[in-house]
Amino acid sequence: MDKLQIINPSIDLGYSQSLRSGIYPPLNLGIIARFLKNELSWANIELFDAEITDINDIRKSIGSNYVGISCNSLTYKSALEIAQSAKVKGSNIILGGPYASMKYETILRNQPLVDIVVRGDGEEALRDIIIGKPYESIPNLVYRKNGKIITNPVKNTDISKQVIPDYCNLPLEKYFSNHRDRYGKFKPFDSSLAIYSAKGCEWRDKTKGGCVFCMVPHYGVRYKNPVHVWNEIEYFHHKYGVNSFWEVSDSFVDNGDWLNSFRDCKPYGLDVSLHVYGRASKITKERARLLKEIGVFEVFIGAESGDDQILKNTNKGLTTKITRRAIDILRNEGINVIVSFVLGLPGETEKTLAKTIDFAKELSTYSNIN
Numbered sequence: 387m388d389k390l391q392i393i394n395p396s397i398d399l400g401y402s403q404s405l406r407s408g409i410y411p412p413l414n415l416g417i418i419a420r421f422l423k424n425e426l427s428w429a430n431i432e433l434f435d436a437e438i439t440d441i442n443d444i445r446k447s448i449g450s451n452y453v454g455i456s457c458n459s460l461t462y463k464s465a466l467e468i469a470q471s472a473k474v475k476g477s478n479i480i481l482g483g484p485y486a487s488m489k490y491e492t493i494l495r496n497q498p499l500v501d502i503v504v505r506g507d508g509e510e511a512l513r514d515i516i517i518g519k520p521y522e523s524i525p526n527l528v529y530r531k532n533g534k535i536i537t538n539p540v541k542n543t544d545i546s547k548q549v550i551p552d553y554c555n556l557p558l559e560k561y562f563s564n565h566r567d568r569y570g571k572f573k574p575f576d577s578s579l580a581i582y583s584a585k586g587c588e589w590r591d592k593t594k595g596g597c598v599f600c601m602v603p604h605y606g607v608r609y610k611n612p613v614h615v616w617n618e619i620e621y622f623h624h625k626y627g628v629n630s631f632w633e634v635s636d637s638f639v640d641n642g643d644w645l646n647s648f649r650d651c652k653p654y655g656l657d658v659s660l661h662v663y664g665r666a667s668k669i670t671k672e673r674a675r676l677l678k679e680i681g682v683f684e685v686f687i688g689a690e691s692g693d694d695q696i697l698k699n700t701n702k703g704l705t706t707k708i709t710r711r712a713i714d715i716l717r718n719e720g721i722n723v724i725v726s727f728v729l730g731l732p733g734e735t736e737k738t739l740a741k742t743i744d745f746a747k748e749l750s751t752y753s754n755i756n
Contacts, residue, residue, distance in 0.1 A: 389430040389431065389432050389450045389451075390422070390429065390430065390431050390432070390450060390451075390452045390453075390454065390512070390516060391431075391432045391433075391434065391448050391449075391450045391452070391453050391454070391472075391477075392415050392418060392419070392431065392432075392433055392434070392453075392454040392455075392456070393433075393434040393435075393436065393444060393448070393453070393454070393455045393456070393465075393468055394412040394414075394415055394433075394434070394435045394436060394437065394456060394461075395436050395441070395455060395456075395457055395461040395464035395465045395467075395468055396436035396437060396441050396461060396464050397460045397461055397464070398460060398461060398462070398463040398464050399463075401460050405568070407437045408437040408438045408560075408561065408564045409561060409564050409565050409568055409569075409578070410561060410565075410578065410579060410580045410632065411435060411553045411556050411558060411561050411579070411580075412433075412435055412437075412456070413551060413579075413580040413581070413582065413634065414456055414483070414508075415433050415435070415456065415553075416433075416551025416552055416553045416554075416556075417509070417549055417551050418454075418508055418509055418512060419431045419433060419551070419552045419553070419554050420549050420550060420551055420552035421509040421510075421513070421543075421549055422509070422512060422513055422516070423552060424549070425513050426513065426516065426517070429516070431554055432450070432554065432555055433553065433554045433555060433556050434447065434448070435556060436461075436464065436468075438556075438557070438560055438561070438564075441464060441467065441468065444468060445467070445468055445471035445472075446471075448468065448471060448472045448475070448477065449471075449472055449475035449476070449477055450472075450477060451477065451478060452477065452478050452480060452515065452516065453468075453469070453472040453477040453478070453479055453480065454480040454481075454482060454504075454508070454512060455468055455469060455479070455480070455481055455482070455483075456482050456483035456486075456508075457481065457482075457483045457484075457485050457486060458483055458484045458485045459484070459485045461483075461485075462485050465481065466497065466499070469481070469497075469499050469500060470499055473499040478501045478502070479499055479500050479501050479502070480501065480502045480503075480504060480512070480515065481493060481500050481502070481503050481504070482503065482504040482505075482508045484601065484603060486503050486504070486505065487503075487504075487505040487506055487603050488505075488603055490503040490505050490528040490537070491528070491535055491537070494528060494529070494530060494535050495535065501529070501530075502515070502521075502527060502528070502529050503527075503528040503529075504526050504527060504528075505526050505528060505540060506526045506540045506541075506542065506603075506604065507526065507541075507542055507543040508526070509543050510524075510525065510526070510541065510543055511524050511525060511526045511527055515527075521536070521538075522536070522538070524538060525538055525539055525540065525541035526538060526539075526540050526541060540604075542585075542604075542606070542608065545585060545608050545609075545610050546608075546610065546611055546614075547614075548611075548614045548617060548618075550617070550618050550621050551618075558626060561577075561579075562576065562577035562578075562626075562628075565577055565578050572756070573630070573683075575629050575630035575659065576627065576629060576630075577626065577627065577628045577629065577630065578628065578629075578630035578631065578632055578661075579622055579628050579630075579631055579632070580631070580632045580633075580634050581615065581618055581619065581631050581632070581633055581634070582610070582633065582634050582635050583609060583610050583612075583615050583633060583635050583638065583644075583648070584607060584608060584609045584610065584635040584636070584638075584641075584644075585607070585608045585635070586602060586604065586605070586606050586607035586608060586636070587600070587602045587607065587636040587637065588607050588637070588640045588641070589637070589640075589665060589703055590602050590605065591605050591606065591607065593701060593703070595701070596701065597690075597700055597701055597702050597703075598699075598700050598701055598731070598732060599700070599728060599731075602636060607640075607641075609641065609644055612644065612647045612648040612650075612651050613651050615648065616648075616651060616652060616653055616656075619631055619656070619658055620653055620656060623656065623658055628658070629657070629658050629659065630658065630659050630660075630661065630683070631658060631659070631660050631661070632660075632661045633660050633661065633662040633663070634663070635662075635663065636663060637663055637664055637665045637668065638660075638662035638663055638664055638682075638685075639662070639664040639665065639668045639669055639673050639677070639685075640665060640668050642672070642673060642676075645673060645676045645677075645680070646676065648680060649676050649679050649680050652679075652680060652681070656681075657681075658681055659681050659682070659683035659684075660680060660681055660682045660683065661682075661683060661684045661685075661686070662677070662682055662684075662685055662686070663685070663686045663687075663688075664685045664686070664687060664712075665687075665688075665703075665704070666687050666688075666689070666704050666708050666709045666711075666712035666713075667703055667704045667708050667712075669685070669687075669711075669712040669715055669716065670715065671715055671718075674715045674716055674718070674719045674721065675719060677716075677719065677721060678719040678720065678721060682721055683721070683722060684721065684722040684723065684724060684756060685716055685721060685722070685723050685724070686723075686724045686725075686726065687709065687712060687713070687723055687724070687725050687726070688702070688725075688726050688728075689706075689709045689725040689726065689727055689745070689746075689749065690702055690726070690727055690728045690731065691706075691727065691728070691731060691738065691741075691742050691745075692706060692727075692738075692741040692742035692743070692744055692745025692746065693706075693737075693738040693741045693742065694706055695733065695738070696731050696732070696733055696734060696738050696742075699731060699732040699733045700728075700731050700732065706745060709725070709749075710749075713725075713749065713752050713754065713755070714752075716754060717752060717753060717754040720754075721754065722754050722755075722756045723752070723754050723755050723756065724755075724756050725746070725749055725755065727742055727746060729742070
């Protein structure tokens with residue numbers, strides 16, 4: 387086969403750049419690359435990341451038979467620019483990622499340069515496309531046939547199997563250097579990589595929708611085997627010296643049984659730190675102790691607002707009191723906290739915004755707030 391080129395586009399002009407831009411190689415691309423290499427030993431895969439490579443250089447370099455682009459709402463325009471450059475060279479354009487998974491019909495109706503959209507997990511769909519299976523038999527595929535848009539059923543990838551990301555040609559040391567430049571003055575780590583232990587959100591399932599700003603495009607929660615997560619961490623720690631891992635699952639603290647298992651199978655003597663997301667309402671003294679024993683350095687908590695009515699409007703499932711309690715519990719275990727806020731939530735007024743600002747100022751006085 388001709389090589390498969392997969393691209394992570396840059397954030398479109400007009401949007402603020404993420405503080406993490408260029409800090410982490412794209413985990414989703416690494417997972418897809420490893421899956422394809424495991425399934426197809428002859429697979430020739432090249433990755434591009436517009437967070438570290440100029441988009442014009444990427445546009446000059448692409449042009450293989452298949453070009454896959456993963457995009458979200460902030461990178462969609464950049465994705466189309468890349469797709470246009472590849473299309474004129476004869477490439478088949480495959481679009482995936484969060485935005486494409488939600489807007490697949492609109493994209494295929496209005497963007498003739500896009501040949502296929504993959505919604506949801508892309509590993510198996512890309513494999514089947516490469517080996518030439520009929521489109522109608524490929525799960526998660528959306529495509530055109532006889533002037534109509536055909537939407538195939540969705541199938542989730544089995545994440546219980548061991549898949550260690552393969553970043554192929556991406557220069558990991560460049561990301562590590564960017565990490566040191568960005569965080570070196572206030573975080574004691576030389577390098578960091580993203581990992582995940584689960585897909586989905588229990589709160590979204592429980593409430594049949596979750597928070598009003600929820601970005602999770604599906605229901606159901608799937609967990610990795612805890613041993614496999616540690617295997618991945620050990621691999622990158624021993625091969626590249628990575629000593630910090632950003633765990634990107636929606637809430638690392640929700641499943642107490644899984645956390646216990648993860649703590650119990652931690653390799654003896656492994657000295658690494660984790661940065662995780664956690665719902666404040668799920669942080670108890672017992673789970674905070676587990677986090678400490680696992681090696682969690684920092685928990686990212688969505689405080690969102692300083693007004694309890696706004697939190698209720700948002701269907702967040704917490705109060706300002708719960709957030710304070712969670713931060714206190716983590717402080718007692720010596721675990722740092724990052725808090726985030728969302729402005730302009732349903733029912734927002736100048737008065738509620740002022741309460742949020744006051745709440746943020748209050749939380750900034752906690753010794754473990756980063």
